[in-house]
Amino acid sequence: MTVLICGSTGRLGRSVTSFFRKQTTVVAPTRNEIDFTSKEALRDLIEAEKPVTVINCAAWTDVDGCEKNPELAKKLNTDLPQHLSEVIENIDSHLIQISTDFVFDGQTDKPYNEEHLPNPISIYGQTKLEGEKAAGPDATVIRTSWLQAPDELNMVKGILEGFKKAGPLELPNDRQANPTFIEDLLPIIKCFAESRFRGVVHATNEGTTNWCEFAKFIAEKTNNDPTRITPSEPRTLNRVAARPAFSALDNEVIRREKIQPIRHHHDAVLEILNKVN
Ligand SMILES: NC(=O)c1ccc[n+]([C@@H]2O[C@H](COP(=O)([O-])OP(=O)(O)OC[C@H]3O[C@@H](n4cnc5c(N)ncnc54)[C@H](OP(=O)(O)O)[C@@H]3O)[C@@H](O)[C@H]2O)c1
Structure with missing residues (x-):
């Protein structure tokens, strides 16, 4: 029962790889071992490993x-899932394509469910949306947002580090979405891999926020001074691409499928704070 993981060196891929390694055989090539832009290389790998x-x-x-480089964006974000869906056609394999809240334009103040029409406002969002379509009708497309990894300086740890230094703690407050703790996402990925669900699934922790509000919650729980939290000047963020101002996702399919709901991000934050204190 081999699971093939593409992108195993990334923020999400590292956790997905160690999670599945505890339960089954995992093949997780890095970009030094395989050219992810080559359909032939993917075909050779998949025919050899026959991942479920x-x-x-x-x-x-x-x-x-x-x-700045839409060609490369298309190669990774659109062509790769396209090639994966084509090369698994002849074996009994199920594709889970990870996607993003950036497929939406953010012109709302109500969380997007899976029925909402995407309307990306950046090349990243466009190429990821094309990648969802390219993954094909049999794939599970899992859209998530603001991923927080257990194994690196996530926003909770970053904010705690910020409080240790003197002066204001500058954070963006111009976007609202749902922070998503990867450890809470892993069981959802497993569940949809097992059920071979066809279609789009929104999977984020509950609770919409911006990074200033998020930091204020941490300040309150750790006796730090919330008045030190200051919104970043947008021009200091040096952004080239447009971002959706509001891209919270509503996990309607998870509710409909009667899957254990993903907890509120506050509960995940409190768990981390308990561990570090
Ligand atoms: N991070 C978030 O907050 C967030 C939010 C919503 C959705 N998502 C989605 O979640 C998924 C995982 O995101 P992530 O944050 O884990 O991404 P990441 O940390 O940037 O990792 C991306 C992975 O893709 C590989 N990759 C990138 N360019 C490559 C190239 N030219 N050739 C070969 N491999 C290449 C990287 O390999 P190297 O390590 O060798 O570079 C790495 O393994 C993506 O589909 C993303 O769209 C992420």
Whole structure:
């Protein structure tokens, strides 16, 4: 029961790889071992390994980089899932394509469910949306947002580090979405891999916020001074691509499928705070 993971060196891919390694055989080639832009290389790998599930965590996630180099963005974000869906056609394999809240334009104040029509406003969002379509009708497309990894300086740890330094703690407050803790996403990926669900699934922790509000919650729980939290000047963020101002996702399919709901991000934050204190 081999699981093939593409993008195993990335923020999400590292956790997905170690999670599935605890339960089954995992093949997780790096870009030094396989050219992810070559359909032939993917075909050779997939025909040799015959994975029961392919989880595609590989993408070009540099939103501003994608805006400057749409060709490379298309190769990773659209052509790769296209090639994966084509080469698994002849074996009994299920594709999980990881996608993003950036497929939406953000012109709303109500969380988007899976029925809402996407309307990307960046090359990253466009190429990821094309990648969802390219993954084909049999794939599970899991859209998520603001991924927080357990194994690196995530926003909770970053904000705690910020409080240790003197002066204001500058954070963006111009976007609202749902922080998503990867450890809460892993069981959802497993569940949809097993059920071979066809279609789009929104999967984020509950609770919409911006990074200033998020930091205020941490300040309140750790006796730090919330007045030190200051919104970043947008021009200091040096953004090239447009971002959706509001891209919270509503996990309607998870509710409909009667899958254990993903907890509120506050609960995930409190768990981390308990561990670090
Ligand atoms: N991060 C977020 O907050 C977020 C939010 C919503 C959705 N997502 C989605 O979640 C998925 C995983 O994101 P992530 O944050 O884990 O991404 P990431 O940390 O940027 O990792 C991307 C992965 O793709 C590989 N990759 C990128 N360019 C490549 C190239 N030219 N050739 C070969 N491999 C290449 C990287 O390999 P190297 O390590 O060798 O570069 C890495 O393994 C993506 O589909 C993303 O769209 C992420």
